[in-house]
Amino acid sequence: MEKRVVFRSAWLPYALLAPQIAVTLVFFFWPAGQAIWYSFQLQDAFGLKTQFVGLENFRALFNDPHYLASFRITALFSFLVAISGIAIALLLATMADRVIRGALAYRTLLIWPYAVAPAVAGVLWAFLFAPSIGIVTYVLKKNGVDWNWVLQGDQAMLLVVIASTWKQVSYNFLFFLAGLQSIPRSLIEAAAIDGAGPGRRFWTIVFPLLSPTTFFLLVVNIVYAFFDTFGVIDATTQGGPAGATQILVYKAYYDGVKAADLGGSSAQSAILMLIVIALTVVQFRFVERKVQY
C-alpha cells in the first residue's frame, strides 16, 4: 500500500502557504497592479493632481519613433548579449573541461567576474574604454581608430555589450561545466573509437546533450539582458549617445525616476511585462520542443 502524508485539516495547508503568498502579493502583485493602474493616469510630479486618461499614455508611446527605436535596440542588445555570452562560455567550458592540471584554479578564475556588481562591471569597462584616458582607447587611437563612444552610437553599444557579456559569461560557464561533467565519458570514447574527430564529437554528442542547459541559459540570459543590465547602462552610457543604447528598461527608469513622468513610465512597464510574458511563452512552447532531456 502506498504511504502518503495527507493534510486532513482544511486550513493548515493554506496557513503554511500564507507567508509565501503574502510576500508574493505584497512585493510582486501589488506593485505590478499599481503600475498598470498608473499607466492609465496622468499625474503631475508631486501626485497633487491625478487624471484618468485611459490609453492616452500608450497612444503617446507608440506615436514616439524613439520609443519604437528602443524596441529595436533592446532586441539587438539582448540578442548580442545572450548569444555571445553563451558562445564564449561554452567555448571556455569545453576548454576548462579538458584541462587536468590546475583545473580548479582556471575554473575559479573564470567564475570570478560573476561576483562583480553590474554597475561596477560597467564602470570598469568604461574606464578601459574612456574616450580620453582609457588604456584600450590609447591602443585603438594608436591604430588609427577614432574611438569616442560618448558620441559614436555603435561604439557605445559595443561597450555595453562587452561589459554585460563579460559579467554573464561566468554564470553561463558554471552551468556548462556542470553539464559537460554529467555527460558520460563512455559515450564520447565510443564515438572516438568509431573515428569521430573532436569537432564531430562535440556537435553530434556533447552539444545535443547540453541542450537542456543551453535552453535554460538562453532564457536566463535574455531576462538578464532585458532587466539586469540596467546597472551597466546607468553606470556608462545612460542610454546615449542619441539614444543608441536606450533599452526599454532604461527608458522606463529614466522617464519615471529622473523625469518624474509616472504615467508614461508605468505604461512602459506594463508593455515590458507583456513582452516578458510573451517571451516566456514562446520559449517554453516552441524552443523547448527542440530540447532533448
Next chain:
Amino acid sequence: MRIKTLAAALAAAGLLAAPAAFAQTEIQWWHSMSGQHNDKINEIAKGFNASQTEYKLMPVYKGSYPESMTAAIAAFRAGNPPHIVQVFEVGTATMMAAKGAIKPVTQLMKDAGEPFNPKAYLPAVTGYYTDNRGNMLSMPFNSSSAIFYINKDAFKKAGLDPNKPPKTWKEFAVAAGKLKASGQACAYTTGWPSWVHIENFSAWHNVPIGTKENGMAGIDTTFQINSPAHVKHVAMLADFAKNGWFTYSGRRQEGEDRFISGECGMLTSSSSAIGKIRKGAKFEFSAHFLPYHDDIKGAPQNSIIGGATLWVMSGKKAADYKGVAKFFSYLSRPEVQMDWHTSTGYVPITLAAYEMTKKSGYYEKNPGVDVAIHQLNNKAPTANSKGLRFGGFVQGREVFEEEMESVLQGKKPAKAAMDDAVKRGNVILRKFEAANK
C-alpha cells in the same frame, strides 16, 4: 547577560543623545553638491549652527540634481519631505507648478517675521525664480553662467596671441584650426551641450528658445529652436567636429576635465568650473565671454544662469520654518556669500556680496571670477534672455542633446534634427500642460 549589557549601552546612548535632540530643531537640507562644493556646504552649515543654538542644519548629499529632486518628490509623496531641497534650474517649472508641495520663500520669510528684501538679490538670478505676481518662490543659491575658457600656453604654442581670445565664432574657427595644426589633440570641447549651445546661445543672440517669453509667461509655450540662427549654429558645430576642431565629451561636465588635463585647448562650460580649473590645471588659463555670431543682429545680448536654488517643502511645523528662514538670512549675509562666490565660482546672489568682493580687490587678483557676472549683466535682459521655464525640461533638455548628438554623428542634417527636437519637445510640453491644468 550580553543582552543586558547591550540594553544598558543602548539606554546610556539614548540618555546621552536625548538632550541634544530635544534642545534643537533639526532642519534637513538635501543637496547635490559633490567634491569641493560639498565641503563648502558643510562649512556653511557649521557656520550657521555655530551662529545660533535653536536649530541644527543637517546637509545631506542626495546624488545628482535629478536624483535629489526625485528623492524629494518621492519623500513628499511618502509624507516626509526634507525642509529644504536644492533643485536645478531645469526643474523650476515642475516645482513652481507644485502648489501645495512648496512654500514660497517670500511667504516663508513673512510668516517667520524675518526681514527680507527681494531687491537685495541679483536681478539676473531672481528673475528666473519669481512668479508673475512678483513673489520670489525659491532661494537663490548656486547660480553660474556658461563662459569660455582658453589654455594660454596652448595658444602660445599654436602661434596665437594668448591675450586676444576669439570674440566671435569666426575668430574662434581660425583659432581652432591653428590649435589643431599645432598638434593639440583636442582644440575645443564643451560641457553641458544643451545649456551652452541651445539655451545660453539663444539668450546671448537674443533669439527665443520658446514662445511665451521662453515659457515664463505661460505653460502653453512651444519650442522655437529650429530657427535659422539655431540651425546655423548647430551646423557650425557639426562642421567643427568634422574638421577635428571640436571633440564631444558628453552631456555633463566631462569636458571640463579634458580641458584641465591639457588635452583640450578651449572650453565652454559653467563658470563654477573655475575653482576646479585653478586647482588642477598645470598651465595658464583665462576666462572670457562666450563667442558670438557677429552676423546675428543684437548679439551679444546677455547670458542666462544655470545652477540651482533652494526650495522649501510644505507640511512642516511653523517652528521649523522659523529655522529655515533664519538660515536663509544667514546664507544671504555678504560675508557668507562672498566666501561661497570666491571659493566656488558661482555668482554672488546679493548685490551687497558683489560690492564687498569688488572692494576687497579679489577680482584684480583673480581675473575671470567676475566674467559670469558681467556676462549676465551685459545688457538689460529681454524676453528672450531673462531665463526659461519649460515643463518637463529634464526630458526636454535630453531631447535637445539627443538631437544635437545625432547631428554631430553626421546622421541627421542640423535642420532636420532641430525640427525633430521641437516636435519631440512640444509633446513633452503638452503633456506637462495637461498634467498641471
